[in-house]
Amino acid sequence: MGECDEGECPTVYATDRGTLAIQGDKVADHGLEIPAHETLVEIPVELIRKAVRDNLI
Numbered sequence: 001m002g003e004c005d006e007g008e009c010p011t012v013y014a015t016d017r018g019t020l021a022i023q024g025d026k027v028a029d030h031g032l033e034i035p036a037h038e039t040l041v042e043i044p045v046e047l048i049r050k051a052v053r054d055n056l057i
Contacts, residue, residue: 010043012051020057 013021024041034040051057 010041010047012043012047012056014056020051 009023010025011023013023015021022041022043024043027040027042030040032040048057
């Protein structure tokens with residue numbers, strides 16, 4: 001579920017493990033201590049609203 005059909009847009013994916021995977025732009029200058037195996041991504045708030053409307057979450 002994303003905002004466009006090109007594959008390069010912020011998207012929420014439901015996994016078969018009962019979790020969500022988020023595709024978005026990496027946040028480089030966040031100033032937070034994030035473990036090496038994790039990253040932050042930035043998505044539009046509207047993407048979460050759409051996920052709720054579509055009963056994804």
